[in-house]
Amino acid sequence: MGDQASSVRIMLVDNQEFARRGLGLVLADQPDIEVVAEAANGSEAMSLAAALHPEIVLTEARLPDLNGIEMTRNLLRHKDRPKVVIVTSFDSEEYLLGALQAGACGYILKSTKVDELLNAIRAVALGGAVICPCMTQRLIRKMRSRPPLIPGGGARMLDTLSDREFEVLAHISVGKTNSEIAKEMGLTTATIKSHVSSVLAKLRLRDRVQAALVGYEAGVALRGPAGNGHAPTSSSA
Incomplete structure (x- = not known):
């Protein structure tokens, strides 16, 4: 998976430049991952996604103009339908469930170890769905208190x-x-x-x-x- 042709194309979305650039530097060292764009807000991310067609979007849940959940819904209306993973410090069952219902492929906390985050990205690229292990049981409890999908x-x-x-x-x-x-x-x-x-x-x-x-x-x-x-x-x- 080391050649450029097989690299997973990723866009980073986070209004905190330090966090965005830091994650970008980590991903830049991975031969099978290519960061094609960075955005500081949801509106910018929508424009960049339409122009650059990333395969995966890693986004903060809270953004200044369009939050990660709303952005996920909008991105999945596009023809290319990138896979969206929420990468956030916002530890909330409501946001987690909302993100998954909107179509996100995962919800990862920023406190997650680098190796685990990289494994999650690769799992999503292969068609998987990832949820931070520390939130899985909380998700199940939350789902018991809401109307079922079916x-x-x-x-x-x-x-x-x-x-x-x-x-x-x-x-x-x-x-x-x-x-x-x-x-x-x-x-x-x-x-x-x-x-x-x-x-x-x-x-x-x-x-x-x-x-x-x-x-x-x-x-x-x-x-x-x-x-x-x-x-x-x-x-x-």
């Missing part, structure tokens, strides 16, 4: 999933990437992508982050692949 917990809609699709949803719910799921289930990445697409279509969800939220709501992530009456699949294709 009315009634989605039990009937979950029953439309095949055993393999249900197992894929269980893996998505704990944040695994397609390649990790493929290795776990003994299938190809292309097959997993097909199953993910089918899960999203059957549950009428926008992306795998919403699928992860639905999995949390339904307890899929807690019960594991054999939950909801579905038998675990074998490792054969």
Whole structure:
């Protein structure tokens, strides 16, 4: 992944120049990451994204003109639909849930270690979703106090999933990437992508982050692949 052609194109958005430049210097040392733009506010970020087409946007949750959640919604209306990860010092379940509902692929605290942040960026680039581990249990508690994404917990809609699709949803719910799921289930990445697409279509969800939220709501992530009456699949294709 060291050549420029395979580098992940990233835009940084943070109104604090020191934080933005510091993160930029860290990412500049990574051969598989290219910082293509920096923005100090949401409006500037929207313009730069339209012109430069970054693959991933790392943004602070609180910005002076357009907060990270609003910006996420706006960015995902674009044809290119960059992946958005909130990187913030704002430790809030409300912001975390709001960001994921808006379509963000992750929520990382600025106190996260550099290696963990880099791993999170690479996981998102591969199609994964990342949540700071210290906030995962708080997210689950918060979700218990809000209306579900699928009315009634989605039990009937979950029953439309095949055993393999249900197992894929269980893996998505704990944040695994397609390649990790493929290795776990003994299938190809292309097959997993097909199953993910089918899960999203059957549950009428926008992306795998919403699928992860639905999995949390339904307890899929807690019960594991054999939950909801579905038998675990074998490792054969």
